[in-house]
Amino acid sequence: xxxxxxxxxxxxLLNRIAPxxxxxxxxxxxxxxxxxxxDSFDTLQFITALSEALQVNIPEADYGKITTIRxxxxxxxxxxGN
Amino acid sequence: MIEFRxxxxxxxxxxxxxxxxKVKPGDVVKRGDIIxxxxxxxxxxxxxxxxxxxxxxxxxxxxxxxxxxTPMALIRTAGxxxxxxxxxxxxxxxxxxxxxxxxxxxxKTPPTVEVQHVSKLTAFPKTEEIPQSPGASVETTVPKEHxxxxxPLARRMAEENHIDLNAVHGTGxxxxxxKADIEKAILDKTAATATATKPAATGSDTIRQAVAAAxxxxxxxxxxxxxxxxxxxxxxxxxxAKQNTERPVQQRLLLAxxxxxxxxxxxxxxxxxxxxxxNGLQLxxxxxxxxxxxxxxxxxxxxxxxxxxxxxxxxxMAAMNDIIPRxxxxxxxxxxxxxxxxxxxxxxxxxADKVFGIIYPPQVAVIGFGAVIxxxxxxxxxxxxxxxxxxxLGGDHRATDGLSGSKFLKALKEFLQHPEEL
Numbered sequence: 194x195x196x197x198x199x200x201x202x203x204x205x206l207l208n209r210i211a212p213x214x215x216x217x218x219x220x221x222x223x224x225x226x227x228x229x230x231x232d233s234f235d236t237l238q239f240i241t242a243l244s245e246a247l248q249v250n251i252p253e254a255d256y257g258k259i260t261t262i263r264x265x266x267x268x269x270x271x272x273x274g275n
Numbered sequence: 276m277i278e279f280r281x282x283x284x285x286x287x288x289x290x291x292x293x294x295x296x297k298v299k300p301g302d303v304v305k306r307g308d309i310i311x312x313x314x315x316x317x318x319x320x321x322x323x324x325x326x327x328x329x330x331x332x333x334x335x336x337x338x339x340x341x342x343x344x345t346p347m348a349l350i351r352t353a354g355x356x357x358x359x360x361x362x363x364x365x366x367x368x369x370x371x372x373x374x375x376x377x378x379x380x381x382x383k384t385p386p387t388v389e390v391q392h393v394s395k396l397t398a399f400p401k402t403e404e405i406p407q408s409p410g411a412s413v414e415t416t417v418p419k420e421h422x423x424x425x426x427p428l429a430r431r432m433a434e435e436n437h438i439d440l441n442a443v444h445g446t447g448x449x450x451x452x453x454k455a456d457i458e459k460a461i462l463d464k465t466a467a468t469a470t471a472t473k474p475a476a477t478g479s480d481t482i483r484q485a486v487a488a489a490x491x492x493x494x495x496x497x498x499x500x501x502x503x504x505x506x507x508x509x510x511x512x513x514x515x516a517k518q519n520t521e522r523p524v525q526q527r528l529l530l531a532x533x534x535x536x537x538x539x540x541x542x543x544x545x546x547x548x549x550x551x552x553x554n555g556l557q558l559x560x561x562x563x564x565x566x567x568x569x570x571x572x573x574x575x576x577x578x579x580x581x582x583x584x585x586x587x588x589x590x591x592m593a594a595m596n597d598i599i600p601r602x603x604x605x606x607x608x609x610x611x612x613x614x615x616x617x618x619x620x621x622x623x624x625x626x627a628d629k630v631f632g633i634i635y636p637p638q639v640a641v642i643g644f645g646a647v648i649x650x651x652x653x654x655x656x657x658x659x660x661x662x663x664x665x666x667x668l669g670g671d672h673r674a675t676d677g678l679s680g681s682k683f684l685k686a687l688k689e690f691l692q693h694p695e696e697l
Contacts, residue, residue: 213571232569232623233529234599244524253519253527 194247194273200266206242210235221263247273276355277326278346279310280450284320284612285635287488289444290342291315293335302330304350309608311347316485317576317612318605328352340441344450424451432457438464482574482605493633497552498672501631504684506691508647508662514694530647531621532591535564536697538619538642539584541686545679549616551637552674565615565635566595568602577635578602579615588697622646629665639674640683643667 207216211229219228226236236256244251249272251259259265281291291313298310310324331349335341424445425433429452433440438460445452511533519527539562542549550558564583567575578601580586580594601607620632621644628648632641643666650663666687668680690697 211571227625230571234531234595237524237527237529238600241524241527251524253516 194270196266196270199247199269199273200262202246203243203262203265203269206239206246209242210239216262219262221266222261224260225262225265226260243269249273276331277328277350277352279324279326279348279350281313281341281343281345281347282322282609282613283343284315284317284609285485285489287485287492288315288317288343290340290442291320292340293337293347294319295337296333297321298330298333298348300330300332304328304330313341313609316481318482318607320612321606321608323609324350326350326352342441342444344445424449426451426453429454429457433460436461436464479570479572479574482570482572482576486574489635490633493636496636497634499634500670500672500677500680501667502670502677502680502684503629503665503667504688505650505652506664506666506688507652508664508691510692511694512647512662526589528588528592529595531566532588532595533691533694533697534621534644535566535580535583535591535619536586536588537687537690537694538617539564540690540697541683542617543584544686545683547675547679548640548668548670548683550639550674551616552639552671553637556639556674559616561616563614563616565618565638567618567620567632568599570603570605576602576605576607577615577618578607578611579613581610581614617642619644629667631667632669634669634671639671640680641669642687643669 204216207219207225207229208214210231214229216225216229219225225231231239240251240256243249247269249269251272255268259268284291292315293311294314295312296310297312298304298308304310304324305327306325308324309321311322313320313322328350331351333348335345335347341347424447425440426447430440432438432454433443433452436457438457440452443452443456443460446456447453511530515528515530515533522528542562546558547556549562550556561582562584563579563581565577565579567577569575578598580591580598583591586594598607598611615635615638617638617640618632618635619642620630622630623644624646626646629645630643632643634641645665645667647662647664649660652659652661652663654661666684668684670676670680
């Protein structure tokens with residue numbers, strides 16, 4: 194899947210979880226969980242929504258690889274067969 | 276006939292504003308049905324009904340402010356015919372309130388309605404305590420007028436001093452408003468107008484005020500003691516990781532439900548911590564675990580998970596998935612806000628190592644979970660590094676002492692070493 198489409202999905206879902214922050218303005222290379230202030234519950238909801246939207250499985254073991262928006266988008270591009 | 280009264284959703288709540296009725300006269304209600312939506316400091320609360328019967332009459336109008344304890348609706352229970360019911364005054368003479376004067380147009384009632392019907396009094400299972408001693412109080416209470424019980428003296432005082440009766444909390448019999456209540460309201464009003472006018476409160480301001488009121492009261496009234504224990508979390512984390520590799524993402528577990536279950540089981544072992552203090556210790560038979568949810572706008576709200584000890588970890592996770600989004604949207608149910616028997620606070624990842632909470636009255640304990648940190652530990656005489664969580668127990672020293680708290684932490688530590696058995 195196209196990285197731009199993936200990024201758009203990420204931003205939409207982040208905005209749903211944290212409507213008070215505009216995810217589009219977040220630096221792509223910072224830890225977005227810390228930047229937005231997501232706790233473990235929010236993060237699990239986000240990962241679940243992302244998995245369902247893009248039809249991919251994101252194992253817990255990979256959580257450490259996807260801490261920034263850029264790295265998350267690249268990870269998902271690979272997973273969705275780009 | 277049963278009066279459904281405005282419930283209290285916590286020690287700091289005094290009134291709510293009715294925003295929507297979810298039932299109308301003639302509807303059948305059973306235990307757990309949502310009867311109305313009320314707005315209070317904690318957002319829009321779905322008020323649940325705990326009676327079974329048919330709605331006879333709605334007593335409150337939309338957007339009306341309703342003090343806790345005020346009758347909101349009448350419910351006819353099984354076995355009663357609709358029609359007259361009687362309320363006695365303090366002097367014991369039955370008087371007919373005006374609410375049953377006209378029968379509903381399509382109600383299946385007999386065409387005539389008895390006006391004075393003393394014998395009906397014994398047929399109602401849930402009438403409130405009606406004092407029978409004549410000449411008991413100097414002020415006589417008269418039957419409800421617009422849903423308020425108030426003596427003529429108090430009513431006159433209120434009118435002369437421009438006191439809004441809907442905002443006064445009655446401390447007399449059956450929630451009646453007394454002269455003392457009006458005097459207090461006058462004092463409060465004078466104090467309020469003396470301070471500078473403040474801008475209109477926002478949602479998070481009112482939450483903050485509610486928290487402030489509860490925490491201040493706790494600090495004033497409850498002599499806290501604190502105990503702390505460092506707990507090796509390796510077993511729990513390993514178990515969790517293994518569970519989650521085998522589960523699709525929608526069924527993954529967080530550490531939180533594991534902690535809740537372990538704490539609930541530890542409370543079964545030390546039941547005096549699952550209690551309320553009201554001039555004496557009252558043990559609670561069920562464990563309803565209040566857990567602190569932080570709100571994105573600032574502030575906290577504390578919904579309860581009912582029967583936490585009876586739910587599996589999966590069921591606890593499902594409960595959290597249901598409750599947390601509603602808590603953050605400030606759309607909880609009345610039982611979720613009022614039923615906690617103990618409170619759990621967790622600062623989680625990136626938070627402080629230890630959290631010493633403040634007990635929410637009238638509960639007698641608060642359990643705090645710090646972040647999981649890599650810390651040195653001694654196992655078999657060797658120095659090792661283990662993922663460690665500092666767990667604290669704040670206790671009300673009127674209700675329990677250090678021994679109880681200590682037993683609790685010891686039990687909790689033990690349960691967390693065997694997560695597969697939770």
